[in-house]
Each structure stands twice: as structure tokens, then as C-alpha cells.
Amino acid sequence: MNIQENAPLSALTTFGLGGAARFLIEAQQVSELLQALTFAKEKNLKTLVLGGGSNLLVGANGFDGLVIKIDIGGIVREGELLVAGAGESWDALVARAVEEGLWGIENLSGIPGTVGAAPVQNIGAYGAEVKDTLAWVEAFDTQSGTLVRLKNSECNFGYRTSRFKQETGRFVIVRAAFQLQKDGTPNASYKDLADAVRLNLTEVRDKVLAIRAGKFPDLQKEGTAGSFFLNPVVSAEKAAELIARYPQLPHFPAEGGIKVSLAWLLDKVLHIKGMSVGGARLFENQPLVVVAAHGSTSEEVRELVQKVSALAKKELGITLEPEVKIIN
Numbered sequence: 001m002n003i004q005e006n007a008p009l010s011a012l013t014t015f016g017l018g019g020a021a022r023f024l025i026e027a028q029q030v031s032e033l034l035q036a037l038t039f040a041k042e043k044n045l046k047t048l049v050l051g052g053g054s055n056l057l058v059g060a061n062g063f064d065g066l067v068i069k070i071d072i073g074g075i076v077r078e079g080e081l082l083v084a085g086a087g088e089s090w091d092a093l094v095a096r097a098v099e100e101g102l103w104g105i106e107n108l109s110g111i112p113g114t115v116g117a118a119p120v121q122n123i124g125a126y127g128a129e130v131k132d133t134l135a136w137v138e139a140f141d142t143q144s145g146t147l148v149r150l151k152n153s154e155c156n157f158g159y160r161t162s163r164f165k166q167e168t169g170r171f172v173i174v175r176a177a178f179q180l181q182k183d184g185t186p187n188a189s190y191k192d193l194a195d196a197v198r199l200n201l202t203e204v205r206d207k208v209l210a211i212r213a214g215k216f217p218d219l220q221k222e223g224t225a226g227s228f229f230l231n232p233v234v235s236a237e238k239a240a241e242l243i244a245r246y247p248q249l250p251h252f253p254a255e256g257g258i259k260v261s262l263a264w265l266l267d268k269v270l271h272i273k274g275m276s277v278g279g280a281r282l283f284e285n286q287p288l289v290v291v292a293a294h295g296s297t298s299e300e301v302r303e304l305v306q307k308v309s310a311l312a313k314k315e316l317g318i319t320l321e322p323e324v325k326i327i328n
């Protein structure tokens with residue numbers, strides 16, 4: 001087991017910001033994950049499980065504990081089931097499904113990060129979510145000290161949430177299986193894909209990748225973790241008040257209330273696309289996305305996020321929740 005000390009985390013996250021991890025271990029097998037957890041226990045270290053670092057903002061002080069980067073690879077097909085190691089790239093799994101002619105996750109093309117992190121926040125895009133196709137996950141349960149297999153119904157999935165997020169730190173996902181379909185049809189439920197009904201599987205993936213290329217910054221040039229904020233789910237009463245003030249506001253029924261489009265509110269009501277603090281700014285093409293230019297700091301990102309949250313509270317009476325996990 002290779003233990004790195006004082007390992008910079010900026011290179012391991014898509015924001016490209018923040019300090020170092022006191023210790024870093026890359027686990028390519030379940031046995032290495034178990035050794036890493038034992039090391040943390042012996043040294044009384046807190047742990048952070050890391051995938052592709054595409055949903056994290058690391059502060060200047062980094063992480064004073066052990067970061068375990070999950071690099072468990074492999075994709076195996078069993079009939080219409082694709083089973084992948086948690087460290088596989090999510091998009092490599094989608095590409096493989098499309099290559100094999102298996103429908104179900106093509107609308108989730110181009111989402112950065114790993115297979116293991118995908119169920120954590122129940123990734124979603126263009127009318128599809130991981131929970132629609134996930135059959136089971138295999139995870140190490142740090143509470144019982146055993147490897148467990150959790151069925152979809154045991155994962156407590158919701159809008160950008162799951163049991164893995166709710167019971168923070170309990171489960172480390174090592175494999176996940178997706179139930180796909182040979183005889184599928186396009187999921188054209190989302191307005192940007194409405195004309196996808198006649199497309200084949202490869203064409204749907206290409207279309208999603210093309211749409212996304214215009215909506216997100218180029219990760220080679222600037223840092224980001226995608227949408228920084230969740231769309232707020234408000235009470236029916238609050239939604240009615242907002243819709244009376246802004247009749248065009250896109251809104252959707254959601255578990256626990258009504259989900260309102262935060263991007264629309266930031267753009268059409270607060271007019272803050274492009275708002276910046278130092279090198280951090282709200283992306284011009286999609287204001288939920290915070291972009292960090294080369295040379296900016298996590299403090300600048302945080303200040304910008306606080307500014308946006310304060311404005312949303314004052315002008316709209318809405319409390320914003322980050323989608324991105326903030327480390328110290």
C-alpha cells in the first residue's frame with residue numbers, strides 16, 4: 001500500500017483548488033481499501049473518500065486526515081446488466097453501454113466523475129437519474145465492518161441525494177450494477193431532447209454531449225464542479241408566491257414540495273450571470289455553474305457563493321443549498 005503524505009488535492013479535483021491531504025492512499029482493490037481504513041483507525045484519522053473530485057470544493061487548508069481515492073476498475077457485462085468498479089469513469093461506462101447497444105444511461109452522457117460517486121448524489125440530467133437503472137451497489141459498510149450489497153430500494157434515492165449522502169461516511173461503494181435494455185427507446189422527456197424520439201442510441205449520446213459542451217466550461221481551461229447549487233424545493237405556498245410574482249418561472253412537482261428553477265431566477269430576476277469575486281464567477285451560459293479561472297482561490301469561490309446565497313435570501317426569500325461538498 002502506497003501512502004503519500006502532504007498530497008496536493010488541487011490536482012485531484014476539477015475545481016483545481018485548495019490545499020493538501022495529510023495522507024493519501026489510492027485503492028485499486030477492495031483489499032487496499034480495507035488496509036487504508038485500518039491505517040486510518042490505527043492513526044485515529046478522519047477519512048474522505050474521493051472519486052474524480054468533480055463535486056468537491058477543497059479549502060486552502062486541505063484535509064487533515066486520510067483521503068482514500070477509489071481506483072477500483074473493470075466493467076463486466078452480464079446479459080443486460082453492466083457491472084462496474086467504483087473507480088471507473090462514469091462516462092466510460094455510458095460509452096460502453098452505448099457501444100453494446102444497451103439503453104438506459106445515454107442521457108447521462110458526459111457527466112464527469114466515477115461510477116462509485118454516481119449513486120451518492122443520484123446524478124441526473126436530461127430527464128434521467130442513476131436511480132432509474134441502478135440494480136444494486138456493493139459497498140463496504142464501516143459500521144458493520146462487512147461488504148454489503150444494497151438493492152435500489154435500499155438506497156433511499158431522491159433529488160440529488162441517497163442513503164450514501166444521508167449516512168455520511170458509512171458506506172464506501174466498491175461496485176455498482178446497472179439494469180439496461182437491449183430494446184429501449186429514447187427518453188425525450190426533457191425539452192432540450194424533445195426531438196430525439198427518432199434518434200438511435202449513438203445519436204442520443206452525441207446529442208447530449210453536444211448540448212453539454214455549450215452548457216459547461218471547458219475543464220481543460222477553467223475549474224468547476226458543475227452546478228454549485230441545488231434547485232430549491234419550496235412549499236406549495238412559497239411556490240405560489242413566486243409564480244404570482246414571476247409567471248414564467250419554470251417549476252416542477254417534487255418530493256416534499258415544488259422544485260423551482262434556480263438558473264432562471266438567477267438570470268431573469270437577479271440578473272447575476274457573470275457575477276464575480278476575484279477569479280471566481282457565475283458561468284455566462286448557466287448561472288448555477290461556478291467557474292474558477294486559473295489562479296483563483298477557494299476563498300473567492302466561497303465568497304461568491306455566499307454573495308449569491310445572501311441575494312437569493314434577501315430578494316427571493318429562498319435558502320440556497322450547495323450541491324457541491326465543501327471540505328473545510
Ligand SMILES: Cc1cc2nc3c(=O)[nH]c(=O)nc-3n(C[C@H](O)[C@H](O)[C@H](O)COP(=O)(O)OP(=O)(O)OC[C@H]3O[C@@H](n4cnc5c(N)ncnc54)[C@H](O)[C@@H]3O)c2cc1C
Nearest residue numbers: 049051052053054055112113114116117123124173225226
Ligand atoms: C462540468 C461538470 C458537469 C456536471 N454535470 C452534472 C450533471 O449533469 N448532473 C449531476 O448530477 N452532476 C453533475 N456534476 C457533478 C459531478 O460530476 C457528480 O456529482 C459526480 O457523480 C461526482 O463524481 P466524482 O467521482 O468526481 O465524486 P467526488 O467529487 O470525488 O465525490 C463526491 C462525493 O461522493 C463521495 N464518494 C465518491 N466516491 C465514493 C465511493 N466510491 N463511495 C462512497 N462515496 C463516494 C465523496 O466522498 C463525496 O462526498 C458535474 C460536474 C462537473 C465538473
